[in-house]
Amino acid sequence: MRKPKNETRLDVAGLLAHGSLRGTTPLYLTPSGGLVESVVLVSQLEAIREVRPNTVVVLSSEMGSGGWLVSAALRHAWERRASAVVVAGSDYANATVGLAERLGVTLLATDGDPAALALALAAEIGAALSVVDAELVRVAKTVAKDANLADVLKTISRELDGVGLSLEYDGVEVASAGMPAREADEVITMEVGEANSAVHFDFTARVPASGVQNSRLVQSILEVSAPAVKAAWLLEDILSTAQAVPTAAIAALDADPDSSGARFEEKHRYLLNQLGWRDGLPYIAVFFRGGPEQDHRPGLTAVLRLLWRKVAVRSPLAEVRDGWLTLVPADDQDASTKIGKRIRTRLGPALAELGLVAGLSRCHEEAPPLTVIVREARLASETARSTGPGTVLSFGSLGVAAAMTFLDMDSVAMVAELALPRLMASPDRDVILTAVAVFLDHRGSVSLAAKSLNLHRNTLQARLNRARDLGVPLDVPSELLSVHLISKVVVGRSMPN
Secondary structure (H helix, E strand, O other), rough: OOOHHOOOEHHHHHHHHHOOOOOOOEOOOOOOOOOOOOOEEEOOOHHHHHHHOEEEEEEEOOOHOOOOHHHHHHHHHHHHHEEEEEEOOOOHHHHHHHHHEEEEEEEEEEEEOOHHHHHHHHHHHHHHHHHHHHHHHHHHHHHHOOOOHHHHHHHHHOOOOEEEEEEEEHHHHHEEEOOOOOOOOOOEEEEEEEEOOOOOEEEEEEEOOOOOOOHHHHHHHHHHHHHHHOOOHHHHHHHHHOOOOOHHHHHHHHHHHOOOHHHHHOOOHHHHHOOOOOOOOOOOEEEEEEOOOOOOOOOHHHHHHHHHHHHHOOOEEEEEEOEEEEEEOOOOHHHHHHHHHHHHHHHHHHHHHHHHEEEEEEOOOOOHHHHHHHHHHHHHHHHHHOOOOOOOEEEEOHHHHHHHHOOOHHHHHHHHHHHHHHHHHHHHHHHHHHHHHHHHHHOOOOHHHHHHHHOOOHHHHHHHHHHHHHOOOOOOHHHHHHHHHHHHHHHHHHHHO
């Protein structure tokens, strides 16, 4: 924070040097000094069990008259992580002082009235807290001036001398500012969410263990800043929703009978202008969707939009019927590869955690109709689902192979069992079908297929003849596509994972 730390932070060492504890006699001092956040005057031993951490426990004159009472008070103070114990008088046995040292509890003695000392210390703590309150008001006003989430987090981190801050959803970091997290950091977390909404974020500060920040003060700053964080997030989500309306409309119009070529672009010229679509300018479509078994969780759009800002700030993300769509201007022919790499690097683990996949359209030499790239991205994302959450695929790397995604593999295997029973029952089935698949992969060339399998040509020919004997119609051109598909499916299922 901008004010000197000694104006808002009290500790035993400072109070002994120039504060209300300067008239006391140290019987034992802990090396750490001890943070002081409150004070309590204790006249009953049980009361110590209720004190908060970082409290100075002042024992009444009656409490301080017996050595066993002081020893018991020290043990309770240690359990409650008290800052110090103050007793009346200074004549105490070495055993009592030794116990304070073993427990690591500061022990002070006063010749004056313990009650007067407690009142003076309470006034000093109150004055420090009033400074803190004024500082919190200033921080809240400063943070409220920022409009977007990134600036809000940066301002809060700056007020906390660069402390690392993050906004997380279900363990996934969606925004951050300040120093990167370290294992030794103290983690302070509070919840930020919209009323009556399923979306709630964890607003987390990671305070270096070696730092000088007061944990309670950091917690207070998070609390007064939380409304600004929430407001910035909601504002960004509202603006993103508005900006994504044209993209969502384009996705809905994909079913239009005229949704291809120049006729589509002419028919929806106004909408395309609203989208910012320009003739001749190439785009890459990116389509996110959940895995096959995942439900569309409420509020996931807000989370994904925050994550997407790490990839492309100016391309709005629209929630559509079966996922999320965005259009990114393509700077060059490698744009799809570059965007795919950015998504894998910056969002890959988050997508996997959220159970999402991403599909990208390919780069075209000439700008294709808008609906073409939308369909390519949809198909690529559908193909990615078969690989698992976190997968990012480009249609350019799939081509016609994407068609395999939409086949019911169980049905193909069933056809094989019914149409080719002798083959499926043969002990050398996999060897034969592998030979068939590679033979068809090489356009019916026995020589090329044998070389690929590292076999003699005659050996491969014998396996193909064996396939014919078992009912595989290798000499019927109209059935070769089905044979090829069956061989791929059956061999693929036989291979170990």
